[in-house]
Amino acid sequence: xxxxxxxxxxxxxxxxxxxxxxxxxxxxxxxxxxxxxxxxxxxxxxxxxxxxxxxxxxxxxxxxxxxxxxxxxxxxxxxxxxxxxxxxxxxxxxxxxxxxxxxxxxxxxxxxxxxxxxxxxxxxxxxxxxx
Amino acid sequence: xxxxxxxxxxxxxxxxxxxxxxxxxxxxxxxxxxxxxxxxxxxxxxxxxxxxxxxxxxxxxxxxxxxxxxxxxxxxxxxxxxxxxxxxxxxxxxxxxxxxxxxxxxxxxxxxxxxx
Numbered sequence: 001x002x003x004x005x006x007x008x009x010x011x012x013x014x015x016x017x018x019x020x021x022x023x024x025x026x027x028x029x030x031x032x033x034x035x036x037x038x039x040x041x042x043x044x045x046x047x048x049x050x051x052x053x054x055x056x057x058x059x060x061x062x063x064x065x066x067x068x069x070x071x072x073x074x075x076x077x078x079x080x081x082x083x084x085x086x087x088x089x090x091x092x093x094x095x096x097x098x099x100x101x102x103x104x105x106x107x108x109x110x111x112x113x114x115x116x117x118x119x120x121x122x123x124x125x126x127x128x129x130x131x
Numbered sequence: 132x133x134x135x136x137x138x139x140x141x142x143x144x145x146x147x148x149x150x151x152x153x154x155x156x157x158x159x160x161x162x163x164x165x166x167x168x169x170x171x172x173x174x175x176x177x178x179x180x181x182x183x184x185x186x187x188x189x190x191x192x193x194x195x196x197x198x199x200x201x202x203x204x205x206x207x208x209x210x211x212x213x214x215x216x217x218x219x220x221x222x223x224x225x226x227x228x229x230x231x232x233x234x235x236x237x238x239x240x241x242x243x244x245x246x247x
Contacts, residue, residue, distance in 0.1 A: 024214035038155040045162035077232025084225030
């Protein structure tokens with residue numbers, strides 16, 4: 001099932017429909033890939049929900065709340081799109097027995113979340129000190 | 132124990148992978164519904180701004196129903212040695228979520244622009 005010299009890197013194989021590339025891997029791998037995709041979509045949805053909540057109930061001036069909230073909602077949208085692409089590339093790699101693709105998303109999510117949390121914390125502290 | 136009826140029983144995966152995958156889909160559908168409900172709540176009585184949330188809720192409900200069909204399809208494929216890979220629902224879910232995020236931006240901006 002596993003071919004080390006894969007045809008995936010030849011470029012033309014990237015454009016074939018998934019079902020015509022290589023051969024189906026162990027179904028458990030396919031399902032695991034699907035669940036990973038779904039986990040990322042739920043992360044995207046959680047970011048969107050947090051963004052909407054931040055705008056409504058967050059600390060600080062309205063402009064900052066909106067900027068931060070909208071950033072999180074948009075990151076959620078980007079994440080959903082990127083996670084589909086990642087699912088597709090992973091499935092393709094598994095079908096030809098190539099190495100699984102690396103993903104930039106964990107780093108991106110961690111970065112934006114750290115930023116959002118730091119700003120929200122700072123705003124909360126400032127607000128508490130002021131009242 | 133080996134006879135489980137309805138043709139869905141034979142050769143079942145002891146790791147319950149199809150079940151876990153189906154439940155991951157259900158949680159995702161619930162998440163979609165949750166965000167949609169939040170958007171409806173955010174829009175309050177602004178009918179136009181509530182539309183994306185209502186559409187999202189309908190989509191989440193549809194997804195819950197489709198997931199049930201997908202689970203049965205997965206079981207059938209797995210027991211017959213086929214692949215449960217199905218890109219269509221994956222694609223729809225991803226683009227639906229992207230669309231929901233764009234709609235959420237519009238709702239948040241719309242709410243800010245029309246104070247009640």
